[in-house]
């Protein structure tokens with residue numbers, strides 16, 4: 001049984017039954033069975049189910065936000081705006097775009113293959129295993145689940161054991177919107193269950209979680225050549241130039257660093273500010289941070305931390321920074337934290353440097369370290385100076401400069417004069433560079449990754465042979481003349497025509 005406790009209030013909720021490790025083979029058999037029918041449906045037939053789910057979710061917003069709040073401790077407004085809304089929006093996006101993305105795509109055919117036709121078609125992979133984390137338990141489960149379903153796959157979802165109420169909610173949503181039985185199976189359990197589900201060799205693994213687990217999963221998947229997408233952690237930089245709108249930048253930094261108590265893969269984890277405006281920016285951020293309201297009401301800005309172990313990681317990183325000379329400009333030092341509470345006050349750290357863990361490792365907590373810089377090149381070097389590359393933001397009134405800086409950042413996503421934006425646009429592919437992950441989802445490719453991309457060329461079959469087929473006798477020289485004319489500088493089309501006739505003759 002998975003115990004569920006509302007981290008913000010300490011209230012014990014109902015227990016959720018775990019799937020036994022011995023039932024994984026049966027889960028896949030059921031998935032395989034269900035997938036046969038589902039694959040046989042056209043994309044538009046599948047989309048009718050999506051519409052039911054969207055309408056159902058839109059009619060249950062209070063219930064959904066209450067469950068997510070109870071599971072994670074995040075404020076209900078945040079659950080609504082950043083976990084539930086993106087899913088509903090994404091369903092609508094799939095309803096509008098899936099047919100165009102997944103139906104057969106005609107392609108042009110090179111002139112050398114005159115008379116033939118080419119197309120790409122998308123075929124379901126089979127059963128997709130989706131393993132998700134606890135920080136946005138609804139969207140980080142449902143967006144990949146729905147993308148896989150649109151392509152005709154069955155799905156086994158293993159939600160995080162830290163947020164099983166949301167896992168249960170997902171199960172009920174599919175049932176209530178009358179998706180076919182077993183087309184989505186929610187397997188509740190911990191990492192041992194995740195490992196056991198991978199051992200059953202799913203046709204694809206979509207993983208969202210830590211770099212550490214991502215590497216373990218990639219190793220396990222490699223043994224059976226199972227394709228994967230890995231959506232991993234981040235240490236996202238924000239670069240603020242002196243010509244930026246500082247009012248807006250400070251507000252964005254505070255939201256970017258502290259929304260969901262900083263437990264966001266693409267939260268603002270490092271802020272670099274041009275020295276001439278550093279003091280002004282810090283003052284604004286300090287004031288805004290101190291005005292944030294923490295609690296459990298719908299008017300509060302910050303909820304609690306979700307996972308007790310995460311508090312320990314945040315604590316160690318802050319202690320390391322303070323021991324190395326960092327200064328707290330807002331929030332409490334770890335020795336003053338209430339050990340019985342899951343709430344941590346948001347912290348602003350100054351006098352930090354790139355050698356501190358707080359500037360190198362993912363913190364996943366409400367901490368904003370701020371550091372001054374002088375030159376554009378220096379800011380780029382600092383921003384690129386970690387092993388992560390998920391998201392970044394650049395702040396300037398000079399668009400040309402901002403775009404130039406973005407072009408130099410090694411990152412999967414970036415925003416100019418905004419934070420965390422790209423993930424909210426379902427048309428844009430999302431994913432990381434370096435240790436932040438492998439592959440992309442969202443957008444057209446977010447649907448296509450769950451399919452075998454099959455390239456097909458057709459011929460009417462009326463001609464008896466092809467010029468590149470046997471025999472080769474008498475073809476080498478005319479081939480050379482033909483290719484030199486087609487691809488080289490010397491365009492002797494008369495000679496090429498003669499060469500082509502010779503090849504045709506030799507082919508008979």
Ligand code: NAD
Nearest residue numbers: 132133134159160190191194195209210213231232233265
């Ligand atoms: P985690 O890696 O501990 O766990 C994620 C999931 O993997 C859970 O469901 C867990 O049960 C499962 N798991 C753990 N070990 C496993 C194993 N050996 N085999 C199979 N499954 C296993 O991560 P978490 O603490 O739940 O989530 C936080 C992390 O997720 C952070 O690093 C965060 O940056 C990252 N994240 C990334 C994105 C993204 O889109 N890039 C989004 C959100 C969170």
